[in-house]
Amino acid sequence: MTFDVEVLLKGTSEVVVETVTYDGPEPAGWTDADVREVLLSIMRVFGRADRGGAEGGEVSLRGLSWIVTDAAPGVAIAIEIPSGAVGAGPFDLPADELTQMIARVIASGTPSSKVH
Numbered sequence: 001m002t003f004d005v006e007v008l009l010k011g012t013s014e015v016v017v018e019t020v021t022y023d024g025p026e027p028a029g030w031t032d033a034d035v036r037e038v039l040l041s042i043m044r045v046f047g048r049a050d051r052g053g054a055e056g057g058e059v060s061l062r063g064l065s066w067i068v069t070d071a072a073p074g075v076a077i078a079i080e081i082p083s084g085a086v087g088a089g090p091f092d093l094p095a096d097e098l099t100q101m102i103a104r105v106i107a108s109g110t111p112s113s114k115v116h
Contacts, residue, residue: 001026003091005042007049009084016049020088027074027093032108035101036061042077042088050083061106068099077102 001024007016020041024034043059051057064081075098076089091098 003038003089005045005086005088007046007084007086009050010082016045018045018048020045027091027098030093030101032101032104035098036105038088039077039102039105042079042086046079046081046084046086062109066102066106068095068102070095
């Protein structure tokens with residue numbers, strides 16, 4: 001499946017848009033592991049935008065605020081971190097289900113050497 005990620009860095013007015021391909025199941029079949037991978041993919045896009053397109057660097061699922069919101073057709077994930085904001089989607093999944101999965105993934109933590 002593919003979805004768009006839009007990044008707005010603080011102090012800028014240009015939105016960086018990247019299409020991400022996730023090789024896992026469609027959202028209706030997601031597990032918490034799939035949600036973790038999608039969130040990490042989203043944060044990798046943010047990292048590249050923050051580094052001016054350069055690859056590299058670890059990403060983390062700590063230090064961010066997030067919400068699942070309606071976005072036709074489906075829902076989107078909106079993330080705010082100290083250095084900017086990210087929107088990703090749409091995903092064909094009930095908002096409450098995705099919200100619960102993200103909450104579990106964020107609560108479980110993820111190993112990383114860098115915090116955004």
